[in-house]
Amino acid sequence: MSKTRKTTLTILVALIALTMGFGTVGWMKELPAGEVGIGRLLEAIFLSFLAFGGDPLYRNPGDWTLHIARITGMLTAASVVFAFMMLAVKTSWDRRGILIAHDHTVLVGADSFSLSYAQAREVGKITILAMPNDIPALEPLAEDNRISLVAADLGDVSHWHKLLGAKPKRIIFGGSQAHINAQRAIALNELSDTDQSVAARIAQAKVLLRMDDDALARELEAWSPRLAHCETFSEGGYIAQALLTQVDFCDIAKLRSQDRVHIAIIGMGHVALSLAEEIAQRLHSHAMKERPLISTIDTRADDVDWDIRQDFAGVRNAVDLPKPLNLDACSFGPDLDDPQFETLLKRTEEAPLTAILVCVGDDKISARIGMRLRRAQTESRKLLAPTFVRMRGSGTLGCDQVNDISEGIYVFGGNTVRDQDISLDDMKLRLGKRMHDLWRTTLASSGRQDENIPWDDLTLERKRSNKRAGLAAVDMLRYAGLAAPDGDALSALRILPEAESRMRSNLIELQSLSKAEYNRYRAERFCAGWSYAEHRNDERREHPLLESHYKVTAKERAKDVSNFMAVIKESEIARQRNEHASPWRTVVRVGVMGPLVMSDADDIALKQAAQDILARLPQPLETIHLEVITPNAPGFDRAMAQALLTEWRTRRLHAADMIKMQAGKVSYLHNAALPWPDxxxxxxxxxxxKRTALNRFEAAETALDSALRGRIRTLDILGDIDPLAVTDEQRIGHAIQVASVCDLTVVGLREGSGSITRAALAQMSDGERVKVMEVTLG
Structure with a gap:
């Protein structure tokens, strides 16, 4: 209900209440004294109703309350008549306005997601055409004054085409059923062939189809040639794009010392399948030794397996996707000893989980599964990984900020499209076109004119492929060691000149990026249904470049380098467009580790060490995104981290982040550092x-957190290991794990202490990646 209608109804209810109230009180006074009880009250109420019709009884009322009832009754009657007249006029006027509307968006069929998409896309007027029985559900969503909600028989195009307006800018078929959207678009296209007035009205309109069925979206031209130039979007596609853009799963795997990304997906509906495709096409960091592994779980395992083999077979060529596990995820919990979980647990032992995605269609069931997984993590220390639970009612498509890399629940997958989701879409298109134009230049110089096709003449599939390459720029920059800014600035791709120069000149890094881009391209082609063959055949979807990267000639790899250069060019334009926008910065990770016991005399050494660390960093500090990594044990780990962060803040630089890679919970770290009883x-x-020491430890951690302006992430590197059973060898391994993800590791040394640190230091290589800086303490 609109605000105007709510206000009108409120006024009418108030007038009615006043009339009935004053009328009842007045007539209770005027009625003969002989009538008593309920009968007298009912008679007074009945006589009060007569005030609305101007009954003669009110011409000469006795009591003053009846005078007020007479006036408010007349006002109420007049207001009702006026309201109905205005409603009729407004309805007629609105309908006429819709028929002559220009440069507006028309949403043919809608739900909360497609309406949110239209609102994010359109700043002007939006007309929603919906079936009459869908109107009540849409009314609460359409309270914006720029939205007109119109009931229409969407099964008959001869009826609803008139409601498109005179010159719509955009026609979005936004129902939740992909095949119905396709049929409505076909019907409109067929009508425009026979009715020139319809053709003239929609000639300049951009047509978009919501295709939540990814298999149908890929074969849109096969469904009907009339759909060949329609752009598509899907709820699952937007959710997957938002999640994998916001969360860097490759970096999570790297921090957890995993050789590959392993993601478990629970519930294999259309959103889960979109997530599987997005994972297959995007997670190809050269830092990973193996391609991603996706474990799927569903109570309809055989049906899901059949769907994958028939409609998503290419995903299995792009990633490792075993047959779905036939498990009821609602059975998860602290007790995972049941034989039905044996396969899953064995797989997670061989390839530890990077993340768990819960994507069942019901929010209540999703929440139940998420909480039972959380209990399994906290009570049994099994299935340890950040758990992302899809909740339609959560709001935005993306997720909460991931602050615990070890475990925990994060909600994602709402139905509100954000401005940054649209900005990412615009970047895909803009960069996809630029990549294609650069590739055309290469084709022209090599004489391959048969492949030199302008953008507007490309098939829908080729455009989609180029836009996927445009989206890969986000991952490419991450693989190059850059940190994304927050919000819309991410898609602006503004890179600082120093980072550009480093990426251009570093041949080894350029080759690594080229390999990652090639693997992404192969995965994208596989997911689109292509396969390897010695000769290219577009009709059979066969291509000779779908071999392993090392088998492809340098000439053919030129496309991958070309795409990288397109990203650099886009960055140059972004800097010219807005030189003050937040840029992508080079990530520099500095790890700290050292003795548990510190003295006040060490403060000077720590301050000097912090200055030396910043002086030793490889490029100007204003171009760096600093991440301090600390095991977070009392003593040097916290003191050195605090000194470094404090020194960074005094330079007034971009906010630094911190990762606490700790061996167990904070309470265990504190207890382990306590002095032995005397x-x-x-x-x-x-x-x-003991109490004094614990207070000192807690104060030190509070001081460390206060020195930080950025975000804190935690990682329990013990995993499922009992803290009380940790061996010295494992402690040495944990120290090396911290150093392995750092560009520089700062080690505090004190004579006669730090045996674990010294043993780890002896095994660290002072090579190109792992560099060690020693700080001598008194």
Whole structure:
């Protein structure tokens, strides 16, 4: 209900209440005294109703309350008549306005997602055409004054085409059923062939189809040639794009020392299948030794397997996608000893989980599964990974910020499209065109004119492929070691000149990026239904370039380098367009580790060390996104991290982040660092010493967190290992794990202490990637 209608109804209800209230009170006074009880009250109420019709009884009322009832009754009657007249006029006027509307968006069929998409796309007027029985559900969503909600028989194009307006700018078929959207678009196209007035009205309109069925979206031209130039979008596609753009799963796997990304997906509906395709096409970092592994779980395992083999077979060529596990995820919980979980647990032992995605269609069931997985993590220390639970009612498509890389629940997959989702779409198109134009230049110089096709003449599939390459720019920059800014600035692709120069000149890095881009291209072609063959055949979807990267000639790899150069060019334009926009910065990770015991005299050494660290960093500080990595144990780990962050803040630089790669919970770290009880002291004094030490540890952690302006992420590197059973060898391994993800590791050394740190230091290589800086303490 619109605000105007709510206000009108409120006024009418108030007038009615006043009339009935004053009328009842007045007539209770005027009625003969002999009538008593409920009968007298009912008579007074009945006489009060007569005020709305101007009954003669009110011409000479006795009591003043009846005078007020007479006036408010007349006002109420007049207001009702006026309201109905205005409603009729407004309905007629609105309908006429719709018929003559120009440069507006028309949404043919809608739900909360497609309406949100239209609102994010359109700043002007939006007309929603919906079946009469769908109107009540859409009314609460259409309270915006720029939205007109019109009931129409969408099964008869001869009826609803008139409601498109005179010159619509955009026609969006936004129902949740892909095949119905396709049929409505075909019907409109057929009508325009026979009715020139319809053709003239929609000639300049951009037609978009919501295709939540990805298999149908890929074969749109096969469904009908009339759909060949329609752009498509889907709820699952937007959710998958938002999640994988916001969360860097390759970096999570790297921080967790995993050789590959392993993601488990629970519930294999259309959103889950979109996520599987997005994972297959985007997670190809050269830092991973193996391609991604996707474990799928569904109670309809055989049906899901059949759907994958028939409609998504190419995904299995792009990633490792075993047969779905036939499990009821609602059975997850602390007790995972049942034989039905054996296959899943064995697989996670061989390839530890990077993340879990819960994508069942019902929010209540999703929440139940998420909480039971959380119990399995906290109580049994199994299935440890960040768990992303899809909740349609959560709001935006993306997820909450991932602050715990080890475990925890994060909600994603709402139905509100954000401005940054649209900005990402625009970037895909803009960069896809630029990549294609650069490739055409290469084709022209090599004499391959048969492949030199202008953008507007490309098939829908070729355009989609180029836009996928445009989206890959986000992943390409991450693989190059850059950190994305927040919000819309991410899609602006503004890279600082120093980072550009480094990427251009570093041949090894350029080759790695080229390989990652080639693997992405192969995966994208596989997902589109292509396969390898010695000779190209577009009708059979066969291509000779779908071999392993090392088998492709340098000449053929030129396309991958060309795409990278297109990203660089886009960055140059972005800098010229807005030189003050937040840029992508080079990530520099500095790790710290050292003894548990520190003294006040060490403060000077730490401050000097912080200055030396910043002086040793490989490029200007204003171009760096600093991440401090600390095991977060009391003593040097916290003190050095705090000194470094404090020094960084004094330089007034971009906010730094921190990752706490700790061996267990904070309470365990504190207890492990406590001094041994003194046998010469009684229990009370030892308890007081312990309490003082714990207070000091907590104050040190609070001071560390306060020194930070960016975000804090945590990672429990023990995983399912019992903290009380950790061996020295494992502790050494944990220290090396911290150093392995750092560009520079700062090690505090004190004579006669730090045996674990010294042992780890002996095994670290002071090579190109792992560099060590020693800080001598007093």
């Amino acid at each position: 046998s010469k002291l009684d229990e009370v004094k030892n308890a007081a010493i």
